[in-house]
Amino acid sequence: MFLLSLGEELFKYQEKGFLSFHTPGHKGKREFFEGLNFPEQDLTELSGLDMLHAPQGVIAEAQKRAAQVFGAEESFFLVNGATVGNQAMFLALAGTKGKVLVERQSHRSVMASLVLSGLEPVYLKSIIHPEFHLPLGYEYKIEPQLWRGIQGIHLTYPSYYGTLSDIAPVVRGRELWAPSIPILVDQAHGSHFLSKLFPSGALAWGADLVLHSSHKTLSALTQAAMLHVQGERISRSRLKQALEMLQSSSPSYLLMASLERAVEFAQQENRWNLLFEAVQELHGQAGKALRILNPGDQGQYGIDQLDWSKILVNTSSLGLAAPLAVDFLRTRFRIEPELWDQENILFLLGIGNTPEEVLRLTEGLIAMAEWAHQVNGLGVTPSKLRENTLRSAKELEISLPPLRLTPREAFLAPKRQIPLKxxxxxxxxxxxSPYPPGIPWVVMGEEMTPEVLEALLNSPSKRWQGWDNPEHGIWVIEEG
Incomplete structure (x- = not known):
């Protein structure tokens, strides 16, 4: 039996005609790329096309335009995704022998940044939502002593699920206790925060470095992102050196052109206005039958605001496992979500979605709720689902795994592979890290605890990143 090629699999998937409620934000709509020619314009650094790592012409102008639109002093195009932006932010800090305050529920690229920089993390603990069993906020007990000896603080705003914790207390804390400390923000999922329909961006709050994953909700091609900087707390020279080391020396001009286009499309507020109305209708109709994260969740569990373009649905109250619900939506309505676990499904809107597509999602969710009553006779109950649902979201965060080595020390240390148990x-x-969302359950250098071990042993997930070979065991640090 011969496997199809990657190209053939792409065509096969395309022919299924799924409605995209996942990244990228352009949703495959050609209107965002009119005038760009592939493969003719798949070019490199040629005369008249400028150079990404030393821009003086058209790239410099495009980046300047991006800074104006997003409210930065300077912006940088990224062709290695938001991952490289997180890594460059850490390498741009003044020193690599200190500590950095980091959310424990940060993306795995942030943990990789700790390996590259050598900085020691001081983790901010997450708060678990009792109904969704997800870390949707975090604790802000950032007292004076926490600012001493740190090189910076890194926050995620918004979370993968569209929840935002309040940045204002952190900014006030810096003003009081550490005015020279930079605030770094991973705003990967909030590059569309431009109009009054959305929360203010982190730059407006006073962050020094802000990362946008422009392909997630805007119209840039996958892997295209931006890094914005303001103020004097970050050395621009050091930041540029970090980007030059980390990014490809042969950047894709199609990616950069799509970023330039994305900046202009991002200002078309009417697209988002129409989607907002459709989403309010979705909450009004489907919200009667389903538990959907909504404005009523604000003000508790570390949630200050919500990004309405992320639709998080919990299926456990229906007595329906989320994977079954996803199969129903994909089969009956050709709806493709962003991600799901055993009891939650996330639908992600982008600038390329239309109100008609949101209406289709509304119809699908209502039909899914009606169908759930039919399958409840199979013995699947909410209580049973809660038993089978991975308990990591709650148990892993009751007490963080002890940090015994910094991620860099653990990465460089001698290791051996042993059975997981x-x-x-x-x-x-x-x-x-389960992927998506790519948030680590355990980070190299941490000690394996009973809660983490039980969660890994009982997890139904097969989509791991960072785990070398689950079937052969796990790598641990050599003792002695």
Whole structure:
């Protein structure tokens, strides 16, 4: 039996005609790329086309335009995704021997940044939402002593699920206790925060470096992102050096052209206005039968605001496992979500979505709720789902795994591979993240705890990143 080629699989998937409620934000709509020719314009640094790492012409002008639109002093195009932006932010800090305050529920690229920079993390603990069993906010007990000896603070705004914690207390804390400390913000999922329909962007709050994953909700091609900087707390020279080291020396001009286009399309507020009305209708109709994260969740569990373009649905109250619900939506309505676990489904809107597509999602969710009553006779109950649902979201955050080595120390240390069930109490030599969303359950350098071990042993997930080979065990640090 011969497997199809990647190109053939792409065509096969395209022919299924799914409605996209996942990244990228352009949703495959050609209107965002009119006038761009592939493969003729798949070019590199040629005469008249400027150079990404030393821009003086058209790229410099495009980046200047981006800074004006997003409210930065300077903006940089990224062709290696938001991942490289997180890494460059950490390398741009003044020193690499100190500590950095980091959300424990940060993306795995942030943990990789700790390996590259050598900085020691001081984690901000997450708050678990009791109904969704997800870390949708975090604690802000940032007292004076936490600012001493740190090189910076890194926050995620918004979360993958569209929740935003309040940045204002952090900014006030800096003003009071550490005015020279930079605030770095991973705003990967909030590059569309431009109009009054959305929360203010982190630049407006006073962040020094802000990362946009422009392909997630705007119209840029996948892997295209931006990094924005303001103020004097970050060395621009050091930042540019970091980007030059981390990014490709042969940047894609199609990616950069799509970023330039995305800046202009991002200002078309009417697209978002129409989507907003459709989403309010979705909440009004489907919200009667389903538990959907909504404005009523604001002000609790660390949630200050919500991004309405993320639609998080919990299926456990229906007695329906989320994977079954996703199969129903994909089969009956050709709806493709962004991600799901055992009881939650996330639908992600982008600038390329239309109100008609949101209406289709509304119809699909209502039909899914009606169908759930039919399958409840199979013995699947909410209580049973809660037993089978991975308990990591709550249990892993009751107490964070002890940090025994910095991620960099663990990465460079001698390691050996042992069976997973024998790893209790060992210092781990690899980070393990379910993907999506790519948020680590355990980070290299942490000690394996009973809660983490039980969660890994009982997890139904097969989509791991960072775990070298789950079937062969786990890498731990050599003792002695």
């Amino acid at each position: 024998e790893s209790l109490g060992k210092i781990l030599g690899e980070s393990i």
